[in-house]
Amino acid sequence: MAKKTSNDHAADHAASSSENHHEGSSVGFYIFIALVLGAITYLEFALVEYQDTWFTALSNLWILVLLVVLSVVKFILVVMFFMHLKGDHRTFAGFFSSGMAIAVGTLFALSALFTVRSLATAQTPQQEGAGVAEAQGQEAEEHGAEQSEQGTETEASLAHRFEYPAPKTLNVDIIDLGPRPQLVRGGANSATVQTDAGNSQTASSRPGGPPPITLPDPFAQGAGGAAGQNAAQPAAPPAGEAQAAGGAAALLVDADTSAGEGVYNGNCASCHQATGAGVPGAFPPIAGHAPELALAEGGREYLVNLLLYGLQGEIQISGQAYNGAMPAWAQFSDDELASTLNYVLSSWGNAEALPPEYAAFTADEVAAQRDAALSTAEVYELRQTLELP
Amino acid sequence: MSSLIPGHTTHTEHRSTPLSDRKLLMWIFLASDCMFFAALIGTYLVYNGRSLVGPYPTDILDIPLTTVSTFVLLMSSFLMVLALHAIRMNDIPKFRLWTLGVAFFGSIFLGFQVYEFSHFIYEGLTLQQNLFGSTFFTLTGTHGVHVTIGVLWLLSLLIISYVRPMTSQDALSVEIAGLYWHFVDIVWIVIFTAVYLVEFI
Numbered sequence: 001m002a003k004k005t006s007n008d009h010a011a012d013h014a015a016s017s018s019e020n021h022h023e024g025s026s027v028g029f030y031i032f033i034a035l036v037l038g039a040i041t042y043l044e045f046a047l048v049e050y051q052d053t054w055f056t057a058l059s060n061l062w063i064l065v066l067l068v069v070l071s072v073v074k075f076i077l078v079v080m081f082f083m084h085l086k087g088d089h090r091t092f093a094g095f096f097s098s099g100m101a102i103a104v105g106t107l108f109a110l111s112a113l114f115t116v117r118s119l120a121t122a123q124t125p126q127q128e129g130a131g132v133a134e135a136q137g138q139e140a141e142e143h144g145a146e147q148s149e150q151g152t153e154t155e156a157s158l159a160h161r162f163e164y165p166a167p168k169t170l171n172v173d174i175i176d177l178g179p180r181p182q183l184v185r186g187g188a189n190s191a192t193v194q195t196d197a198g199n200s201q202t203a204s205s206r207p208g209g210p211p212p213i214t215l216p217d218p219f220a221q222g223a224g225g226a227a228g229q230n231a232a233q234p235a236a237p238p239a240g241e242a243q244a245a246g247g248a249a250a251l252l253v254d255a256d257t258s259a260g261e262g263v264y265n266g267n268c269a270s271c272h273q274a275t276g277a278g279v280p281g282a283f284p285p286i287a288g289h290a291p292e293l294a295l296a297e298g299g300r301e302y303l304v305n306l307l308l309y310g311l312q313g314e315i316q317i318s319g320q321a322y323n324g325a326m327p328a329w330a331q332f333s334d335d336e337l338a339s340t341l342n343y344v345l346s347s348w349g350n351a352e353a354l355p356p357e358y359a360a361f362t363a364d365e366v367a368a369q370r371d372a373a374l375s376t377a378e379v380y381e382l383r384q385t386l387e388l389p
Numbered sequence: 390m391s392s393l394i395p396g397h398t399t400h401t402e403h404r405s406t407p408l409s410d411r412k413l414l415m416w417i418f419l420a421s422d423c424m425f426f427a428a429l430i431g432t433y434l435v436y437n438g439r440s441l442v443g444p445y446p447t448d449i450l451d452i453p454l455t456t457v458s459t460f461v462l463l464m465s466s467f468l469m470v471l472a473l474h475a476i477r478m479n480d481i482p483k484f485r486l487w488t489l490g491v492a493f494f495g496s497i498f499l500g501f502q503v504y505e506f507s508h509f510i511y512e513g514l515t516l517q518q519n520l521f522g523s524t525f526f527t528l529t530g531t532h533g534v535h536v537t538i539g540v541l542w543l544l545s546l547l548i549i550s551y552v553r554p555m556t557s558q559d560a561l562s563v564e565i566a567g568l569y570w571h572f573v574d575i576v577w578i579v580i581f582t583a584v585y586l587v588e589f590i
Contacts (some may be wrong), residue, residue, distance in 0.1 A: 027474060034467035038460060039481050044582065048589045060590050067590075071582040074463075075575050083571045088410055092416040099420020110431035125578030134548040312442070327441050376443075 018262070033081050040070050252346055253359035260343030263336050267329070268344075278349040282324060284317045287348035292389040294345055296356065302386055304361070304369045305379050307337050313380035328376070334363035415565045419572045422535075428577050429531060430583055431515045433524040437588075440519035446588045449512050451505070458501035460538075463492030466574040469567045475558045481550060488547045491570065495540040504535050525584065532580060535573045542566050565569070 047055060047063055047070075055063065080086040085093050265274060268286075272278050276287035293299045310328035314321060329337060338361040345354060345361075374382070450572070466479070472487035514522045543566055549559065 027471065030467060030470045030474070032465065037463045037467075039457060041463060044586055045505065048586045049452055051590065063590050064587060067582050067586050071578050074578045078466060078571050078575050078578070081576075082466055083568055091413065094417045095413070096423075097578050099423040103423040104425040106424060107431045108436075109437050112426075114435045219421060325441050331438060354523050381455075 025050075029081070033077055037074055040074050044070050063333060140354070162338070166299065221291075250358045250360045250362070251356075252342060252358045253351065253356060254348065254353065255339070255342040257339055257343035257346055259336050260339030261347075263329075263332060263340045264343050268340070271326075281322070282318055284315070284320075284322050287350060288345055289389075290344050291316055291350050291353035294358070296386065296388050298382075298386045299388065300361070300365070301369060302379075302382060302388060303341055304337070305372065305374055305382060306368050307332075307340065308366070308369055309372075309374040309379045310376040311379045311383065312376040313383075315383065325376070330370070334366040334370075337361075337366045338363050395436070398504070409561060411561065412565055412568070415548045415568050417566065422572065422576075426528075426531070426579075429524075429528045430579065431542050432434075433528050433584060434481050436520040436524050440557075442519050444509075444512050444514045444518070444521075446521055446584075449509055450585055450588055451516060452500065452585060452589060455462050455581065455585050458498050459500070459577060462498045462577050464575050465491045465498070469492065469570050473560075473563050476555060476563050477557075481555060482556070484552055485547060488543050488550075489564075490546045492540050492547065495536055495570075496545070498541070499533060499536055500528065502536075528580065528584065532573070532576055538571045539566070539573050542569065 011062075034227070044067055047058075047066060051058075051063060058066070087098065207290065271283040272286050273283075276285060276290075277286075278285035278289075290303075292301055295300075306326065308327045309330065311326040312324075314323040316322075329340075341361040345358075468487045468490040472484050472491060474482075474485055475483035506529075509522075514521055514525075517528045545568055546559075546563060549555075
């Protein structure tokens, strides 16, 4: 064995290799694995491509679970049998699986980071409503103090953390806004806007100091909900529509808008402002404008479609032109979107512009538009055909 | 004979475990590459659905086309094990055939990607267009670079087999290149599901 040819080396290597299959049958085994991999790939393709014809029995969640499981199976097959990790030295497996563990941890951490933050901004649950309002009040006070004596603040900045817009709004600057609006954080309802041009409208620039802050009271609308009002409901056209969709229609004035308030402040306020006033030329006002839409013919459906699918195209609102992109919000649940619309329509004086019998938006109404799957351009067309104000 | 340990660099030195340094190095690299891709995939997923302007994923991703390219990459992995098997059996002609096959299939995959990218750019999706564009091109582009490196690596092994006789050391080199190639394949398995399929549920 002193002198070996190179070929012997290779042959010896084969003999001493850690492969745990007989050399003859291993090719057959590889072919088998390759066939399984191919079949799984086709199955994955079919699950998605023929979801509506072959796999109607499976809900979307099940399809998702199946896809994840199938790709994990493929992953494991390749690692175990093509990369021979099964049967190879355990040190390799140790290193690789630690790497994988950190990788999977990274994935979870990243998604947790983002979803938890969005949830923190989007959720204002009923039970904690008072607590949150309290925190906001505190924040507003602290803010006032901070402005007058420039004191240090700790709680206020903590509260701010939860007031930041969701990540969705971070790429706002893709849209060309001309002078870029800057959000100056005020209290819960007093976020104000400065443009680069310098026409400052901030609270602090007013001589009287910070403006009085009126806190939205999530229970205020619910309080007036007398049963008599419900009975006296005279199915006005919009109300009737909702009744058809949602059975016993609730009135807008009775609607619980706490969830919608959370969605609005966490997602919409960065553009349309916490006061609903918008930014002239960039983001249309919702205060005063939303009731116009809500009362127009086809307006209710349009509002739902607007939130589900977004809007892009030039529009005129009270003589002011807007040509921006309003993002789609289909990722929120039917309940949340209905509640958002109810919040918008009952805030900032909008409720007064609507008849008292105006029906609240229901989850069913939102659900009914989900199948439409419109594009932003189609929402724009819809708006043009309805000739909305 | 017993001292002839796979991957052993010198025959004089004794080791308690038959561990090849180079192979270990490869596995450690792959472990780190896992984390690298996890960060890219995570970023893609986190920003998914947050683009303000189109084109959106469902507008332009092409499932049938990508299924075919996924299949091509999987089959290249299969040819890779055959190539490794051939060189272990000291069957050089077959080794050359399969290695060429792997490089060829890898190039087909790259061809699909080049087509896909240029099609997307034509449709208006660029790196700067929206979050989808930035994260998608970064992720799949990085993967494409991995594939390209793999193809070049395998071709270099193929050339070596013509230049000088292959030794057991070369079998180890093929095995390590194979590990890299399979890894590139499993990353694509994950991307195919996370980026392409899930979008269309």
